[in-house]
Amino acid sequence: MDAKKLGKKIKLARIELDLNQSEMAEKIGAKQKSISRYENGLSMPSIETLVRIAKVLKKPAGDFIEE
Secondary structure: OOHHHHHHHHHHHHHHOOOOHHHHHHHHOOOHHHHHHHHOOOOOOOHHHHHHHHHHOOOOHHHHHOO
């Protein structure tokens, strides 16, 4: 999985729900900086974190993992 592609998908889904990075971070129990790093493809969330992100963004986790 390409970190940049994953980040782009996370960012688009977050914006669709009109959430900012801080709000999303709070909902998944992470720091805003972590969300920024995921969205910019600088780091990959763990599977557990990705599942929490998917839940908050109301999408199946598989949507983020697929190429």
